[in-house]
Amino acid sequence: MNQLQQTPEAGPEGSTQMHRVLGLPNLVLFGMVYMVPLTIFSTYGIVTEITGGRLPVAYTITLLAMLFTARSYGLMSKAFPVGGSAYVYTQRSFGANLGFMAGWALLLDYLFLPMINYLLLGIYLNEFFPAVPPWAFMLAGMLLVTILNVIGIVSVARTNIVIIGFQFLFIILFIGFSIAYLRGQGSVDLMAPLRGTGEVSGFAPLAAGAAILCLSFLGFDSITTFAEEARNPKRDLPRAILLTTLICGLLFIALAYVSHLVYPSHQFENADSASIQVVFTAGGQFLSIFFTAGFICGAMGSALVSQASVSRILFSMGRDGVLPNRVFGYLHPRFKTPTFAIIIVSIISLTSLFASLEMVSAMISFGALVAFSAVNLAVIKYFFLAHRQRGTAAAFNYLVLPLIGLVLTIWLWTSLSALSLVIGIIWIVIGLAYLAYVTGGFRRSAPMLDLAE
Numbered sequence: 277m278n279q280l281q282q283t284p285e286a287g288p289e290g291s292t293q294m295h296r297v298l299g300l301p302n303l304v305l306f307g308m309v310y311m312v313p314l315t316i317f318s319t320y321g322i323v324t325e326i327t328g329g330r331l332p333v334a335y336t337i338t339l340l341a342m343l344f345t346a347r348s349y350g351l352m353s354k355a356f357p358v359g360g361s362a363y364v365y366t367q368r369s370f371g372a373n374l375g376f377m378a379g380w381a382l383l384l385d386y387l388f389l390p391m392i393n394y395l396l397l398g399i400y401l402n403e404f405f406p407a408v409p410p411w412a413f414m415l416a417g418m419l420l421v422t423i424l425n426v427i428g429i430v431s432v433a434r435t436n437i438v439i440i441g442f443q444f445l446f447i448i449l450f451i452g453f454s455i456a457y458l459r460g461q462g463s464v465d466l467m468a469p470l471r472g473t474g475e476v477s478g479f480a481p482l483a484a485g486a487a488i489l490c491l492s493f494l495g496f497d498s499i500t501t502f503a504e505e506a507r508n509p510k511r512d513l514p515r516a517i518l519l520t521t522l523i524c525g526l527l528f529i530a531l532a533y534v535s536h537l538v539y540p541s542h543q544f545e546n547a548d549s550a551s552i553q554v555v556f557t558a559g560g561q562f563l564s565i566f567f568t569a570g571f572i573c574g575a576m577g578s579a580l581v582s583q584a585s586v587s588r589i590l591f592s593m594g595r596d597g598v599l600p601n602r603v604f605g606y607l608h609p610r611f612k613t614p615t616f617a618i619i620i621v622s623i624i625s626l627t628s629l630f631a632s633l634e635m636v637s638a639m640i641s642f643g644a645l646v647a648f649s650a651v652n653l654a655v656i657k658y659f660f661l662a663h664r665q666r667g668t669a670a671a672f673n674y675l676v677l678p679l680i681g682l683v684l685t686i687w688l689w690t691s692l693s694a695l696s697l698v699i700g701i702i703w704i705v706i707g708l709a710y711l712a713y714v715t716g717g718f719r720r721s722a723p724m725l726d727l728a729e
Contacts, residue, residue, distance in 0.1 A: 296504070296505060296506060296507050297433075297505060297507070298433065298502055298505050298506045298507065298512075299506075299507055299508075299512065300512045300515060300516055300519075302433045302436075303499050303502065303506060303512055303513065303516035303520075304499075304516050304519050304520050304523070305433065305436045305437065305440055306432075306433070306436060306498065306499055306502060306516075306581050306584075307495055307496050307498060307499045307516060307517070307520030307521075307524075308440055308495075308520055308523065308524060309436045309439055309440055309574075309577040309578060309580070309581045310494075310495035310498045310577075310578055310581040310582060310585070311492065311493065311494070311495035311496065311520065311524050311578075312443075312495075312574040312575070312577065312578050313440070313443050313444070313447065313524060313527055313528075313574070314443055314446065314447075314567075314570055314571055314574045315492045315528075315574070316335075316492060316527075316528045316531050316532060316535075317531075317551035317554075317555075317567070317571070318492075318551070319488055319489065319491070319492070320532075320535065320550050320551045320554065321544045321546070321547035321550025321551065322488065322547050322550075323485040323488055323489055324536070324542045324544075324547075324550065325542050325543075325544070325547055326476075326481055326484055326485045326488070327472065327476060327481050327482055327484075327485040327542075328472040328473050328474070328475050328476025328477065328481060328542055329468070329469070329472040329473040329476075329536055329540070329541065329542040330469070330470065330471070330472040330476075330481075330482060330485075331469070331485070331532040331535075331536060332469045332470060332529050332532040332533040332536065333470055333472075333482055334482050334485035334486045334489055335486075335489055335492075335525065335528045335529045335532050336529055337482060337483070337486040338486040338489040338490055338492070338493065338525070339493075339521070339522075339525035339526075339528070339529070341486065341490070341684040341687075341688075342490065342493045342496070342521055342525065343518070343521060343522075343525075344652075344677055344678070344680050344681030344684060345648045345651065345652060345681040345684070345685060346496050346497075346517050346518055346521040347518065347677060347678075347681070348651045348652045348654070348655045348677075348678050348681050349361075349496070349497050349500055349514075349517050349651055350513065350514030350515075350517045350518055351514070351655050351659065351673075351674075352365040352500075352651055352654055352655060352658070353365075353499075353500045353503060353509065353510075353513035353514055353517065354510050354513065354514050355368075355658060355659075356368055356503075357503045357504075357506070357509030357510050357513065358503050358504055358509075358592070361382060361497055361498075361500040361501050361585075361589060361647070362378050362379065362382050362497070362646075362647035362650050362651050362654075363375055363376070363378055363379025363382060363589055363592060363593065364592060365378075365650070365651055365654040365658075366378035366379070366650045366651070366653075366654050367379070367596075368654075368658065369653075369654040369657040369658040369662070370653075370654070370657060371721060372596075372598075372721040372722040372723065373711060373715065373718070373721055373722050375722070376593075376598050376707070376711055376714075376722045377704070377707055377708070377711065378646065378647065378650040379589060379592075379593055379598075380703070380704070380707035380710075380711075381642070381643050381646035381647065381650075381700070381703070381704065381707070382589065382643055382644075382646065382647045383586065383589065383590075383643065384639045384640065384642055384643025384646075384699075384700065384703055385494065385639075385640050385643030385644040385647065386498075386582060386585055386586035386589060386643070387586055387621065387624055388636050388639045388640050388643075389494075389578065389579075389582040389586075389640055390421070390578075390579045390582045390583045390586070390621065390625050390628075391624075391625050391627065391628035391631060391636050392628075392636045392640065393417075393575040393576070393578045393579035393582070394414045394417055394418060394575075394579060394625060394628045395414070395628050395631070395636065396571070396572075396575045397413055397414060397417045397572060397575045397576060397579070398410030398411060398413045398414040398417075400568055400571060400572050400575070401413040401572060403568070404568070411629050414628060414629060415629075417576060417579060418579075418622055418625055418626070420576075421576070421579050421580050421583055421622075422583070422618060422619065422622045424580060425580065425583055425584050425587065425613065425618045426608070426611060426613055426615055426618055426619075427611055427613075428611045428612065428613055432580055432581070432584055435577070435580060436577060436580070436581065439573050439574065439576065439577035439580075440577065442569075442570055442573045443570050443573060443574055443577075445570075446566055446567060446569075446570035447527070447531065449559070449563060449566060450531075450534070450555065450558060450559065450563065450567070451534055453558045453559035453563055454534050454535075454537065454538050454558045454559075457538060457557070457558050457559075458537055458538065464537060465540070466537070468536065468537065468540050469532065469533045469536035469537060469540075470533075472542075473540070473541065473542055475542070476542070483687075484691070487687070487688050487690070487691035488691065489528075490688050490691075491640075491641065491644075492524075492528060493521065493524070493525070494640065494644050495520070495524075495578075495581075496517050496520045496521045496524075497517075497644075497647065497648075497651075498581060498582065498585040499513060499516050499517050499520060500513060500517070501584075501585040501586075501588040501589055502584075502585075502588065504588075535551075535554045538554055538557050538558045539553060539554045539557050551567075552564060552567075555567045583618065583621050583622070583625075584618075586617075586621050587613075587614045587617040587618040587621055588614060588617075590604045590614065590617040590620070590621070591604060591605060591607070591614035591617050594606070594614075594617065596722075596723050597723030598714060598722045598723050603616045603617075603620075604616065604617050604620075635695070635699070639696075639699050639700070639703070641692055641693075641696050642692065642696045642697070642699065642700030642703070643700070643703075645685055645688055645689055645692070646700070648681070648685045648688075649682060649685050649686070652678040652679070652681040652682040652685060653678070653682060655674055655678040656674065656675055656678050656679065659673075659674035660674040660675045
């Protein structure tokens with residue numbers, strides 16, 4: 277058997293063994309719920325203005341860029357089919373200390389994604405029920421998400437089916453209403469969404485728009501955090517990662533294309549709420565209300581999956597001993613879920629009651645791009661350098677393709693705001709200080725679980 281396929285499966289037996297109940301369809305659903313199919317409408321107006329109405333083309337560029345990093349995640353998840361995502365992959369490729377720092381940066385993405393969803397939940401529901409303050413909806417959402425996560429991964433998977441089903445129902449209705457609307461408009465220029473309005477041209481605006489759209493793809497990596505609850509992680513994780521990226525990417529392109537046919541302009545009264553103009557044009561007040569309900573449903577689903585994901589990263593770090601094991605490395609004896617980690621994430625999410633969308637978005641962007649960079653580098657280090665996979669095919673798979681993914685990720689760094697960089701650097705400094713404490717001033721390596729146990 278090939279040496280690279282002999283990596284032992286999930287950690288020690290007994291109290292640290294989770295229930296392996298997730299198949300390929302469930303893993304794909306987790307990724308899609310995390311990414312939220314309707315997320316296209318959150319940046320629709322902004323990127324349409326930047327690209328001059330060429331949003332489908334910008335999404336195509338983004339999808340091609342993300343596939344390289346998604347492939348790197350798939351390779352590493354096959355080599356190390358355990359929870360922990362970029363934390364474990366970097367740890368096993370570059371050592372415990374760098375692994376901890378990758379995991380620490382990744383926490384920015386995973387810890388604060390539930391917060392942004394709770395913020396959206398409060399904002400949108402308050403629009404429908406202005407007598408109820410946003411914080412009340414946010415607290416109710418946190419409580420429901422926490423309970424479902426503690427009960428177990430099966431309850432989360434079942435809820436995901438309902439959430440993704442509701443969003444697909446809206447998508448079907450939107451496309452149906454859009455076709456009916458376009459039929460009443462006479463001739464339709466089918467190339468307009470690809471050509472744009474003509475007022476903005478060149479590749480540079482498309483590249484700028486594609487960089488923003490990368491935020492729509494955050495979530496395919498979350499699938500790797502459920503490795504220890506997958507029935508066949510070595511086979512299903514790589515497939516689920518690529519399928520999720522492709523399905524959501526193609527869905528984003530299709531929705532962007534249809535939306536521009538319905539509303540063939542890149543001028544909006546308010547770019548932040550441009551999607552409401554598009555949806556109202558296609559289906560009136562009924563479809564607008566259905567869209568809001570679907571968006572709320574998507575926010576709840578993303579909060580549910582993101583809390584499940586980050587609790588498993590914290591569990592991996594606690595099981596290693598780099599975080600307090602008795603707290604973060606604890607599994608509920610009946611539900612086999614990292615209960616304390618789930619509750620701690622909920623407590624941290626309470627800060628969303630006082631945070632702004634801009635600040636939380638900045639944190640998420642920085643953490644995600646650090647993880648993307650680390651995983652692309654891990655493929656090169658683990659396969660090409662450490663295991664000396666040679667030959668033309670190996671060099672292409674384990675050096676050239678991950679290098680392309682790395683270069684594209686570095687390109688995305690250039691789109692980060694100053695706020696993102698400042699918050700990210702502060703977070704990294706805090707992580708370094710904690711690592712120095714754990715390692716006695718870097719005189720020893722951070723603790724690391726023996727996967728052969």
